[in-house]
Amino acid sequence: xxxxxxxxxxxxxxxxxxxxxxxxxxxxxxxxxxxxxxxxxxxxxxxxxxxxxxxxxxxxxxxxxxxxxxxxxxxxxxxxxxxxxxxxxxxxxxxxxxxxxxxxxxxxxxxxxxxxxxxxxxxxxxxxxxxxxxxxxxxxxxxxxxxxxxxxxxxxxxxxxxxxxxxxxxxxxxxxxxxxxxxxxxxxxxxxxxxxxxxxxxxxxxxxxxxxxxxxxxxxxxxxxxxxxxxxxxxxxxxxxxxxxxxxxxxxxxxxxxxxxxxxxxxxxxxxxxxxxxxxxxxxxxxxxxxxxxxxxxxxxxxxxxxxxxxxxxxxxxxxxxxxxxxxxxxxxxxxxxxxxxxxxxxxxxxxxxxxxxxxxxxxxxxxxxxxxxxxxxxxxxxxxxxxxxxxxxxxxxxxxxxxxxxxxxxxxxxxxxxxxxxxxxxxxxxxxxxxxxxxxxxxxxxxxxxxxxxxxxxxxxxxx
Numbered sequence: 468x469x470x471x472x473x474x475x476x477x478x479x480x481x482x483x484x485x486x487x488x489x490x491x492x493x494x495x496x497x498x499x500x501x502x503x504x505x506x507x508x509x510x511x512x513x514x515x516x517x518x519x520x521x522x523x524x525x526x527x528x529x530x531x532x533x534x535x536x537x538x539x540x541x542x543x544x545x546x547x548x549x550x551x552x553x554x555x556x557x558x559x560x561x562x563x564x565x566x567x568x569x570x571x572x573x574x575x576x577x578x579x580x581x582x583x584x585x586x587x588x589x590x591x592x593x594x595x596x597x598x599x600x601x602x603x604x605x606x607x608x609x610x611x612x613x614x615x616x617x618x619x620x621x622x623x624x625x626x627x628x629x630x631x632x633x634x635x636x637x638x639x640x641x642x643x644x645x646x647x648x649x650x651x652x653x654x655x656x657x658x659x660x661x662x663x664x665x666x667x668x669x670x671x672x673x674x675x676x677x678x679x680x681x682x683x684x685x686x687x688x689x690x691x692x693x694x695x696x697x698x699x700x701x702x703x704x705x706x707x708x709x710x711x712x713x714x715x716x717x718x719x720x721x722x723x724x725x726x727x728x729x730x731x732x733x734x735x736x737x738x739x740x741x742x743x744x745x746x747x748x749x750x751x752x753x754x755x756x757x758x759x760x761x762x763x764x765x766x767x768x769x770x771x772x773x774x775x776x777x778x779x780x781x782x783x784x785x786x787x788x789x790x791x792x793x794x795x796x797x798x799x800x801x802x803x804x805x806x807x808x809x810x811x812x813x814x815x816x817x818x819x820x821x822x823x824x825x826x827x828x829x830x831x832x833x834x835x836x837x838x839x840x841x842x843x844x845x846x847x848x849x850x851x852x853x854x855x856x857x858x859x860x861x862x863x864x865x866x867x868x869x870x871x872x873x874x875x876x877x878x879x880x881x882x883x884x885x886x887x888x889x890x891x892x893x894x895x896x897x898x899x900x901x902x903x904x905x906x907x908x909x910x911x912x913x914x915x916x917x918x919x920x921x922x923x924x925x926x927x928x929x930x931x932x
Contacts, residue, residue: 476581476602486607486759486787488614488649496758496814504815508761509542511786518578519793524559524569542761545796550770550782552798553588553596560597570599570792578790586637588738589921598637598738601791606648608741609641611756612734613649615745616681619711619732623651626675628707630668630682630690632659632921637738642681652679659686660918669694672705680710684722685923687712688854691725702727715822715840721847733821737799739792740783744819749811752818759787762819763796764805767826775805780826781819800827802838828926830860832870835899839925842872845896851878851885853908855923857915862930871902873911880905 487495516539519525532549539547559567566572571579584605587595600608621627627646631639639658646654655675657663663671669690671677680687687710691701699705707726714722714733723731734745735753743760744753755762761784764773773779781801785794802825806818824838831837839858846852853875862868872893878885886903893901915923 471581473582473602477606479606482603482606482610486610486614488610488617492614492618493812493814496816497812499815501815504757505542507758508786511789512542512545512761512784513539514789515784515786515793515795518571518789519795521574521576521578522569522571522793524555524567525793525795528555545761545763545784546772548796550765550796550798552800556596557594566597566599572599572791581790583791586640586738587635589632589636589638595635596738599792603790604785604788604792605641605644607759607787609645609648611759612642612645612736612742614756615732615734615742616645616711617650618747619734619745620709620730620748621646621650621652621679621711625650625652625678627652627654627679627681628668628672628675628677629654629656630659630680630686630921633662636921638921641741646681659921660689665690665693665918666697669697669699669705672707673699677705678708680707680712680726682712683921684710684712684714685917686921688722688725689917692854700727701725702729713822715843735801735803735819735822737783737801739794739797740785740799743781743783744821747812747814751808751811752806753821754810754814754816754818757816759785761786762817764803765798767802767829773804775817776807778802778804778823800825802826802829830858830868830870830926830928832860832868832899832901835897837870837897837899837901841897842893842925845892846872846874846889848892849889851876852889853877855906855908855911855915855917857911857924858926860926860928860930868930869902870899871904873904873906873914875906875908875911877908878905880907 520536528549528551534547556569559569572583573579581601584600586598629642631642633639643654643656646652657668657671694701694705707729709730711732719731723729732746733753734742736742744755747754763782764779765782766773766779781799781803783797783799788794802823803819803821806820824840829836829838842856846856855875857873859871874889886905890903912918917923
């Protein structure tokens, strides 16, 4: 029996031509018109749709919505198709264990007859979701991230310290593949605090001369505190010059200062899709990788398209995934908005503000939508904030909702004035009254999971328990 190996399943030179790096990337998207880009997206989209019709998950999803193949003739018809998300994927897995029927691996078609790369999500919002990739889609995913890293300044000889998780989680593995396959940087897979203790990590960074850190902002900032606790000066004893990570709503100034004034670059993606957008050298919004991803912003409540400048759920179609697992209108439930100002770099790519919060982690308190992630930059305005917090939503017998914000502080835990000051800050910036509970530094770690999770928990919802 003969069959294709991983490396026989794609042509890397062809990938690099289709998804260029460095100067070829910027040259292309300074020259291309929006009409030309739309035509490229349309051709890729139709290939994805044709493949999706061969897969039971899409046959069921689209068939139940009354869609036929004849209804989708171009990218203009995409809004006729229903969106889906993790809930639908997990229902597919439940009905067809262990991997579900949302993919077409080994389904008898040429597209499905390839090796399979299998990982899962981290399970931040529930049971981990299976993630499957063909070699082709896996390499495009890695290539897109490497494109962003190289654009942001990662260079040959850099020592990259990664705090992404490994195990079954996709993130750490594909970030490693992006760096090792498509850059000439040295990659250190340190992982989270549970895979390699924080004190060991900062010593490794010193010994290896780490120049770049990649990962989630919360833990990267914590590592700076750990370094100082171990007698090391971030930016001097550990010569980090750049952080490329998921910055979210956290204060860029405080994170940069914690590491000695380093440059910060944000990028966004989810496990299913890979890199969707990232900051460029102008650090003005996150450029959508529109040669590979088609992004819609839809109203959180109605699902209707939102005009540029308005906030809504990011819904993503992966234009390069036309083999094992097409992804067409996947609702990330991550909230953002499209920027309306022109690119300072002259790039004909749309930009988003970045990750503003999760719509499925949003709390409506007395008619006001509150995103827990929005707390961080507000709390950081107070000098007593010790860097960690968690929100606890509850509902009293009368049906009134309350959001208690537990805040680690350098002040006394019984200081009513300090609690009032934090409360006033949040009320002023977010427009709703919230309770404040003061906590000692490190006290919230068992709740947030900051030591063991890629993404710390920011909300405990007790209203429906």
